[in-house]
Amino acid sequence: MQDKIREYAKRLKLSWIRENYHTVDVKNPQEYLLHLFEKEIEQREERKINLLLKAATLPNVSGKPFDWKDIQLGQGLTQEYLLNGDFIDKKENMIFYGGVGAGKTYLSTLIGMNAIHRYGKQVKFYTIASLANALLEANEKGTLIKLFKKIEKLDLLILDELGYIPLHKQGAELLFQVISLCYEKRSIIITTNLQFGQWNHVFGDPILTEATVDRLIHHSHLVLFGGDSNRMKESLALRSM
Ligand SMILES: Nc1ncnc2c1ncn2[C@@H]1O[C@H](COP(=O)(O)OP(=O)(O)OP(=O)(O)O)[C@@H](O)[C@H]1O
Ligand SMILES: [Mg+2]
Structure with a gap:
């Protein structure tokens, strides 16, 4: 009988029940079954969170x-709004x-972890350089569409x-494609030490820079880390006029 129970549990993919059914006290059959189901669900949730955490490649x-x-939060922004990931449901970006x-890295990591633990969201952390490299490599291997599809999810x-x-x-052009892909559909947190006016140094082309900044700051919030960040605030205010 034990073999049969284990076999059926395996066929039904009930791995917690398969390993642990005999350790649960049987007071009455309903309570027993309820306990087994609860534990099975718990284990599945845990496994899902672990997979999401692994895929997210968040820093330690x-x-x-x-x-x-x-930290200076922009208008209408609260600590809870950031940490609860409300902006993710609204497809807003954070700069x-x-x-x-x-x-900056620390807070984005905490937000990513919360989004996974609390809501089972799909998160991915890249440095700009690592994403550019991944895009260039995928382009060379002919797997760019696959990578775009992964990002779209x-x-x-x-x-x-x-x-x-x-x-x-x-690399800059491919990165622009990713930002376009996410535009109004996905949330991006981008961390930077540069004011928008200097992003050209990263993208190397003023038109590409302008197009990237436009997409990012539409439906976005600015969070300023540390003291002397007022120029960035002014620059965003000017752009959104
Ligand atoms: N506001 C904060 N609260 C708690 N710890 C902090 C805070 N800011 C920085 N730290 C600590 O300092 C470390 C460095 O911070 P972090 O890596 O997030 O900086 P950063 O803004 O990303 O800098 P960089 O631009 O160099 O990447 C963190 O791992 C954390 O331990
Ligand atoms: Mg950092």
Whole structure:
């Protein structure tokens, strides 16, 4: 009988029940069955979260609480709105601007982790350089469409470190395609140490830069990390007039 139970549980893909059914106390049959189902569901959820976390390739974080003291949230933005990932459902973008070590990567990682743990969202973290490389490589291998499809399925795309490394022409063009693909359909968090006026140094072409910035800042919020970020705020205000 035990073999049969294990075999049926396997065929029904009930792996928790298959391994653990005999360890659960049987007080009455209904309670027993309920307990088995609950545990099975719990294990499935856990497995799904682990897969999502693995696929997201988020950086490791220290786990210390996030300090909001030097963070300036744009109008209508709250800590909860960011951490609960409400902007993801609304397909809004977040632009995190600030200097070295100001917490941009840390906060985007926390948001990504919350989105996975609380809501089972599909998240992917790339540095701008790593995404550009992945795109160039896929282009060479003829798997670009596949990569685009993967990106299109995401709920949240985190693009870290725009500004530290200039892109090659083709990398910049492919990155623009990704941002266009996500436009009004997916959420992007982009972190940068550069004001919009300087993004040209990364994209290398003023028209491409303009088109990229336009798509990103439409339906976006600006979050300023650290003290001297007022120029960025003014620049966004000018653009949205
Ligand atoms: N606001 C903060 N609250 C708590 N810890 C912080 C905060 N800002 C920075 N840290 C700590 O400093 C480390 C570096 O921060 P982080 O990597 O997020 O900086 P960054 O803004 O991404 O800098 P860079 O532009 O150099 O990539 C974090 O791992 C974290 O431990
Ligand atoms: Mg960083």
